Amino acid sequence: MKARRSLPVAAAQMAVLLATLAAALLLLLLPPVATAPAQEDMTTLAPEALAPHSRPAASFVHDTHNEKARIEDCGVCHHGTTEDGRRDPAAPSSEGTPCADCHAADNGSRGKGTPLERAYHRQCMGCHKQQAKGPTACGGCHAKA
């Protein structure tokens, strides 16, 4: 069905395309990006509940961040809740309670409340945007070590 004329052209095109595809497939064979050890750590946020981690752990040096951001009230991040679990600035702060205790990690089951990943993103990026300070792009926090 194919015309004679097109054969060399088609072959050249096919060769270039195959090289292209081979290059793409090679990537699959590369070792995956190492995931950070999921330990509670003072320099990164990598909650075990969200494992396996698909991106590098979000860098977060607790004391340095809060000094720089002039956050003295723990409740700004470790916010308290109302009886039925809603965020409540007036309620006692919640430091000591892992975020994952209230925020379910499993994004699939849509229970009440903000899922853990969204809670982190909104907590950090929301404040960074509001204050017009601090990173909001992915790699700003999830930087490779």
Place this chain on the structure above:
Amino acid sequence: MQQLYNFAVGPLAWVAWAVFLGGSAWRIASMWALARKKDMNAVAYMDVRFAARSMARWATPFATLGWRANPAVTVATFSFHTALVLLLLFAPGHAVLWDYAFGVNVWSLPEGIADVLTVLVILLCGFFAWRRLQLPTVRYVTRPMDWLVLALVAVPVATAFLAKQQIGDNLLMSTLHVLSGEATLMALPFTRLSHALFSPFTRAYMGSEFGGVRHCPDW
């Protein structure tokens, strides 16, 4: 730069989506109105059944004479568009933005797959560029517009790769990625990228004309 990024993912994103959706709706509506005014000798033959038949054929690799005669383009075109649409809708980074902004939990591609698709699209942009430069039948009909639309795809995807792999200044790459992506979104209704809007209609008409009047396959 951080403020520019915030602006790009914030207010500018609304503008980009508004221009894209509004522009697309306006282009389709005005073109359809013009077709009804000037092209009834074609519009009158539109037939859903034959249109669907033709679309299904052409949406199947190697199911048409054109695809069979151009195997490399067939593989490239299908992988290119599939990868592009998958990344647009399901790139993990995009899913986070949907989740962050609207609390919508969208399924996303595994990171490894997304990385491979990204590289694939970049390489296929290279393949298309190679065709435009090297094949006389393509080079002869290549205009600045063709390079523009290729760039409108290549730049957002290339910057996505650099940002994701954290090569170069990450904030710069992220900002360029979002800005160029929004440029592409806004340009879609007004450049040759509009084939995304109009090719369903041209395909539907050809399918209808060949199916309903000519009783002959259009593939």
Place this chain on the structure above:
Amino acid sequence: MSATEFSGIAERRIEDANLIRGVAALTRERIERVVKAVTKGEAGARLAVYHETCMRCGMCADACHYCLSHGGDPTYSPVGKMEQTMWKLLRTGGKVDPDDIYGMAQIAYTECNLCRRCVHYCPVGIDTGYVMSMVRRICHRLGVVPLYIQDTAHSHSGTMNQMWVKDDEWIDSLVWQEDEARGEIPSLRIPFDKEGADFLYSVIAPEPKFRTQLIYQAAVIFDQAGVDWTMPSSPGWDNSDMCMFTGDYEMMGRLKRCHFEMAQKLKVKRIVMGECGHAFRSVYDVGNRWLGWKFHPVPIVHSVEFFWELLTEGKIKLARKFDEPVTIHDPCNIIRGRGLMDKLREVTHALCSNVVEMSPTREHNLCCCAGGGVINCGPPFKGVRLAGNKAKADQLAATGVHTVVAPCHNCHGGLEDIIHHYKLGMHTKFLGDLIYDCMEKPGAA
């Protein structure tokens, strides 16, 4: 922008008296005005969308016999030809030189047969045939049309037939063929203007002019099949239409109206058309639309389909089969235009014992390079057709047979020319030729 190694139409200009005269009368202002009038006034969304969404992928290059025959020269690919004509006109808003129009006319009238084979190659569904027709429309409105085809268009407007056949000559030709045929079938008549006949038989004017024996053959076939038919004695008998191909749509409308109205006046049930492709295109899907008919006021049947009916209903019985191997050429206007590929094969297989298919075949078959008005552009452009269809010559030669069944006048002309030029040692036949040769003739003297 275009690649320097291919300058396209500029390097292959052919002298044509009417193109030269037409271009000499042009001004840039007039060109711009006419281009706008056609692209914005007559055309609309279809043209604009084709221009916008053609992705310049070049896949259509493999579709076109001109491009294949010229070793893949991109200036002959469908998109290459649209690029040099309509795309350029739309991009510049019609701001081109008179000289540019010369090249555009030459491309549109002589380097595209409007065969639409490229339809099978375009993922987006661009209709190159339509786009090139709109280029012709602009050229027609600018008065830049090749001399020979313009002459046939003049004939249409002067006589309502393509070949300057005068009214009395038409009747004379029919009576002459009736006389001849009565030598073979003594009771045979060619019924003039028979009201209420089952069908009106219409032909193209080149039949009475050059191939009068075809009317004889048709008369014998119809007579011996015992069908109820008639031919008109006054204008409306010619179903051909070169005006459709020059871009003179107003005149095309008059021709088709005259033809339809003749059938209506005679109160026939349907129109059966001779073995012609372009006339079928004109009556079946172009002229009717210009007149505002979605389909046709009178049912239209092409000879291939009618012969199929006669054979399957047993109205014609065959005394013998044609024994030499034959191959089948698929005319664009009745295959890509009407889907008659299966019926064409059924009829051919009924008549011939040895059928060798071409490759590619059926709706993917290569064009004859004569249709679309190209052969009608006359001697100055004969070389364009010969060089432009080496691909077809190779395809024909590969079958190894000596007889080509081609149920279309233009295809006959085009194929005979390349057969002669490339010394293929073949000849073409109409289905009517084969039926006439092989059928039982119970009424024969």
